[in-house]
Amino acid sequence: MSEVKKVYCNCTYAKIIDAEVKSAVLDRISSSGEEVVCLPDICEMAARKDPELEKVFSGKVKLAACYERSVKWLCHKGGIEINQENVEIINMRDQSAEEVCEQFLGDKA
16 A cells, blocks of 8 residues: 655635634644645645645645645646545545544544
8 A cells, every 4th residue: 555645734825724723733733743744825836836736746645625626626727636536635624623633644643
């Protein structure tokens, strides 16, 4: 089984995710010992057509962000196609920090 890259999006510029949820998730993943790529705002990166996104979405990815449809659409507009089979997007906008951490970290939550 290939390694799953874990990515956290802070949704910095959109400010659509509850600050307490973001803070709790970030604190929990930071103290988990897991290797996590933390990005300020994937949608903003997609809007700028940041070439780093190709690296972010290469291989298997578990992403804590906002709505799956938003991430996919904005990345598509930015020239990045997200392979649904390889990318799991966990919605911090509609879920509690506890739910997000359970999905993101699994046994280490």
